[in-house]
Amino acid sequence: GAGVSQSPSNKVTEKGKDVELRCDPISGHTALYWYRQSLGQGLEFLIYFQGNSAPDKSGLPSDRFSAERTGGSVSTLTIQRTQQEDSAVYLCASSLGKGGNQPQHFGDGTRLSIL
């Protein structure tokens, strides 16, 4: 498809389990972002990848959160030992690059529910 693809669309898991969320950006987009959005809240920045540069991890809420971007394309966000407060929609976005007038394009998100 032409858009940003995220999987799974929904994930329900028990507290303490690890989860992996996947994002497939638009082809050719060098910048990739992960955000978290709790119900009725704004977007919380998590991590940003730009090309081969070291990622900006400044938004990750704890060391249970990590993300990789392999080959400059697909990215995986991993949450270890999930907690109930991790329940949220996790949104991925990509753009042609940082700077200039490069808007982000979002995937549909993964709705994560921790029981």
Next chain:
Amino acid sequence: RKEVEQDPGPFNVPEGATVAFNCTYSNSASQSFFWYRQDCRKEPKLLMSVYSSGNEDGRFTAQLNRASQYISLLIRDSKLSDSATYLCVVNTDDMRFGAGTRLTVKP
């Protein structure tokens, strides 16, 4: 101070009304600016970019004031379908989103 701040809302307006949202940003080096729209339980979608000279797209007008570090969005002749949350986005080294302003247009 947050990097991007928006009117908290919510805004409840009748159809046909004109409504304006403001957004302020803290980093004077910010390079580009956008308004996004987010419908309930959906992902944000680009509404329009904001250019220094101001720009218009149908009923929507966006303006930028670099000296005062704010951007605005004006919606004229509002429609029921305009009901959504409007997000201000500022791009410096990376994108920073405002918390959003919720708009409800009522019949």
